[in-house]
Amino acid sequence: MSFEGDLRSALRREPAPEGFAARVLAKTAAAERAVVVPFRGMPLTLAMAAGLIVALMIPPGLHEYKQRQRGIEAKDQLMVALSITRVQLKQARGKIRQGTRAKL
Amino acid sequence: MAIDFARTVADNQSLVFSLAVRFLRDREGAEELAQDVFLQLYKQIRQIESPAHAASWLRRAICHRCIDEARKRRLRPRIALEDVPEPASESRNADPFLNERLRRLVGDLPESARMVVLLRYQEDLDPSDIAGMLNMPISTVKSHLHRSLAVLRGRLTKQAVCG
Numbered sequence: 503m504s505f506e507g508d509l510r511s512a513l514r515r516e517p518a519p520e521g522f523a524a525r526v527l528a529k530t531a532a533a534e535r536a537v538v539v540p541f542r543g544m545p546l547t548l549a550m551a552a553g554l555i556v557a558l559m560i561p562p563g564l565h566e567y568k569q570r571q572r573g574i575e576a577k578d579q580l581m582v583a584l585s586i587t588r589v590q591l592k593q594a595r596g597k598i599r600q601g602t603r604a605k606l
Numbered sequence: 607m608a609i610d611f612a613r614t615v616a617d618n619q620s621l622v623f624s625l626a627v628r629f630l631r632d633r634e635g636a637e638e639l640a641q642d643v644f645l646q647l648y649k650q651i652r653q654i655e656s657p658a659h660a661a662s663w664l665r666r667a668i669c670h671r672c673i674d675e676a677r678k679r680r681l682r683p684r685i686a687l688e689d690v691p692e693p694a695s696e697s698r699n700a701d702p703f704l705n706e707r708l709r710r711l712v713g714d715l716p717e718s719a720r721m722v723v724l725l726r727y728q729e730d731l732d733p734s735d736i737a738g739m740l741n742m743p744i745s746t747v748k749s750h751l752h753r754s755l756a757v758l759r760g761r762l763t764k765q766a767v768c769g
Contacts, residue, residue, distance in 0.1 A: 505758075513708070519637055
């Protein structure tokens with residue numbers, strides 16, 4: 503083999519560590535859930551006043567809105583869980599195939 | 607969302623991780639960086655038009671993050687390359703000792719030259735693609751490749767002679 507061929511062979515891609523994809527997907531799910539803290543960094547009195555104004559302005563449809571949000575969050579979580587499962591199944595299937603090939 | 611994120615992670619994890627681990631010579635740091643790059647992609651997923659676009663975006667992102675990280679560390683590797691476990695998929699007719707020596711020698715190249723060599727021989731990119739990816743004139747890419755090959759050949763021969 504030529505020197506460049508040797509280099510290509512030495513530098514072939516290697517598989518990512520076990521569970522890498524699942525950890526990435528879990529991190530993205532956690533990032534999605536991260537809570538945005540309102541009035542952060544404001545002086546206390548100003549934050550309280552702003553909170554009071556917001557409380558007075560709460561629309562009557564808040565309950566329905568919250569329920570809808572919960573529904574969306576639950577759906578997102580389910581989608582992430584399904585994605586993780588799919589990746590894990592794919593990895594398991596790959597390993598089974600490799601094992602079968604090795605036996606053959 | 608134009609592309610499936612979970613599938614993109616599954617399809618490109620090896621690309622991103624391999625570039626990071628070969629460049630940084632530190633598995634833990636490489637995994638952290640690779641995960642960050644995927645998170646960055648997740649935030650911009652709506653701008654990604656196709657799986658090929660995602661792969662190219664990831665390759666570019668991990669290259670620049672690796673170079674930034676190495677500059678931050680002014681690289682004294684946390685784990686020496688000889689401690690990094692070898693890939694499981696070593697081809698049967700490859701010489702594992704030669705491969706290990708070559709990986710170590712590539713790891714000792716200066717940062718820009720190391721990335722150029724990885725993109726050329728790991729990712730099989732043309733010098734013009736490498737130039738675009740690293741924002742470098744094509745003549746610089748070619749000169750990095752030429753010099754790096756000469757250095758690698760020289761060091762490999764020297765090691766063989768010295769035993």
